[in-house]
Amino acid sequence: MKNNGTIRFSMAVLLVCGCVFLSTDLAAAEKSKAASSSVQKNDTAKKTKATGNVISKEDLEKLTTTAMEKSGNPLMQAGSKWLGWIDKIKKVNSLVWDGLQAGLATNEQEFLTAWENAVVDAFGEGVRKNKWLMEQIRKIGKEIWAWHMKEDKKLKENNKEDYERSQKFLQGLLNLGR
Amino acid sequence: MKTTKLLTTAALIMGCVGSMQMAFAENTQNTVENPFEGNISIMRIFAKETPVKTVRDWMSKGAGAKWEKMIQPTVLENGSAPLLKNFFATAVVFMGSQNEDSGIAAFYNVWQDSILLFQMDNSERFSAPENFIFLPGAVFRGEKFNAEKPAQSICPTTEAFDLAIIQTYQATKKVFDSKFSGKEAMAEFAGYLKNDSDGMFADVTVNAYLNAKLLAELKDPGNTAALKEADRFGDLLQSGSTGELEKVFSGGSAKSMIEKFTAFPAETRENIVITAYLKGKDQTIYAYASSIWPELAVLISVPKENGKPSFLMLLLNDKFAQQIMNIKSR
Incomplete structure (x- = not known):
């Protein structure tokens, strides 16, 4: 941590990110992407000067990630990695997101604890001091869990054997880690 | 946002618009007559297209290097810096006291509530900044910056947007004039330079980001x-x-x-x-x-x-x- 300014930036960016992700319907993100890109193509063709300066949400997300990656600050670079995880959660149909704990969580509370720890690991213990921010992190966590459960059930139904095998495998890895 | 105020204020404002034609005329004339302000206005026009390069090349070598390093986090892979472009596109010029050697000036964007404050070297043929600091308007006005409570001119919560814009603009201009119109201008500028430059720019970015985020709703499918x-x-x-x-x-x-x-x-x-x-x-x-x-x-x-x-x-x-x-x- 170089100085207070960069810490404040990290926190502020995280704050803003929190708001952005909160307002994002994780489950619908994939579906809306195709629609979004086709609308944007049309926009380009019709664009007038007056709204030509409006930055799309996708570019804003890119800006946030770029700001973190280029900061030269490990804390913010960790934040960028966290954004990568979010991206994975949104895009990849998977039980596991950058951690065995979350994939193995059997109930919401277990998952939320793992999620909270993962975020704090990435950003540092200082995050816990900001009550508002922690509340937002929990809210996002709840949304992810809801999504996760939806996918989990689907996987179970679609391929019972594979699902059980993957659970055993994850459990084994976790035991090794201990 | 107290919505009803907007319409009622419109009628009041009109009473002023007529008399403002004079002020507008004076202002425009000043722009032409003041060579320092003329230079700065020209640079803003270029900076709104290519902010990274234009400002770097305009500033002294040391200030340009500081600028390039500081703004890096807001520059995308393709080299564009949309938040900065938007800042320069609608920033007004504030002119402090000037003499043949040096002076203070600023770009202030009320929609992002951020101010780029700089010390000019007027000894060259084309006056250029030799030092600068980019601050959120709140810090410049001596208030506390709070990312959770954005400036009223970005996201009004307690008053009508038109009043928020005018009040924020006027409060900022008042501070600028009180600090940079007289002999104390350089000392005041030195005071602002004590702020952590990268940290301040981070807060400036948050302001710009919030403004852009609200605008981005327009691009929502x-x-x-x-x-x-x-x-x-x-x-x-x-x-x-x-x-x-x-x-x-x-x-x-x-x-x-x-x-x-x-x-x-x-x-x-x-x-x-x-x-x-x-x-x-x-x-x-x-x-x-x-x-x-x-x-x-x-x-x-x-x-x-x-x-x-x-x-x-x-x-x-x-x-x-x-x-x-x-x-x-x-």
């Missing part, structure tokens, strides 16, 4: 009607005739205000860009400003229920702002 409307209003402001504007917009003094608006030079109007999009409970506001003469702003308010959109012209200059504030305090 579910909001195509709003984008169309923003474009339609934009087209009208850029090139609509008095009659065309009168057909679309209402408001107590809209007719008179539209006549004054359409009297602005074509180039000023052609370069109007959107600066804010606020969706309130009772109305939606589209704000625009000219990137050629950013002092000229227009707020269009569309009521949720049926009704014509209202048209409100704002002039970001001292006299206009003072008159608005006087009306409000009566």
Whole structure:
């Protein structure tokens, strides 16, 4: 941590990110992407000067990630990695997101604890001091869990054997880690 | 957002607009007569297109290097810096005291509530900044910056948007004039330089990001009607005739205000860009400003229920702002 300014930036960016992700319907993100890109193509063709300066949400997300990656600050670079995880959660149909704990969580509370720890690991213990921010992190966590459960059930139904095998495998890895 | 104030204020403002024509004329004349301000205004025009390169090349070697390093986090892989472009596009120039050797000046963008404050080296043929600091407006005014409570001019929560814009502008200009008009200007500037430059720029970025995030709603796939409307209003402001504007917009003094608006030079109007999009409970506001003469702003308010959109012209200059504030305090 170089100085207070960069810490404040990290926190502020995280704050803003929190708001952005909160307002994002994780489950619908994939579906809306195709629609979004086709609308944007049309926009380009019709664009007038007056709204030509409006930055799309996708570019804003890119800006946030770029700001973190280029900061030269490990804390913010960790934040960028966290954004990568979010991206994975949104895009990849998977039980596991950058951690065995979350994939193995059997109930919401277990998952939320793992999620909270993962975020704090990435950003540092200082995050816990900001009550508002922690509340937002929990809210996002709840949304992810809801999504996760939806996918989990689907996987179970679609391929019972594979699902059980993957659970055993994850459990084994976790035991090794201990 | 106290929505009703917008319309009532429109009528009050119109009383001032006429007298502001003089102020506008004086202001424009000053721009031409003051070579330092002329240089800075020219640089802003270039900076709104290529902020990274233009500002770096304009500044002294040391200041340019500091600029390039500081803004890196806001530059995308393709080299563009959209948040900075938007900052320069609608930033007004503040001029502090100047002499043949040095002076203080600033770019202030009320829509992002951020100020780029710099010390000029006037000894060269083309005066250029030799040091600078980029601050959130709140810090510049001596208030506390709080990312959770954005400036009223970015996201109004306690008052009408038009008043928030004028009040924030005037408060910032007042601080600038009080600190940088006299002999203490250099000492005051040195005081601001004590702030952590990267940390301050981080807060500036948050302000710009919030403004951009609200505007980005227009590009939301579910909001195509709003984008169309923003474009339609934009087209009208850029090139609509008095009659065309009168057909679309209402408001107590809209007719008179539209006549004054359409009297602005074509180039000023052609370069109007959107600066804010606020969706309130009772109305939606589209704000625009000219990137050629950013002092000229227009707020269009569309009521949720049926009704014509209202048209409100704002002039970001001292006299206009003072008159608005006087009306409000009566």
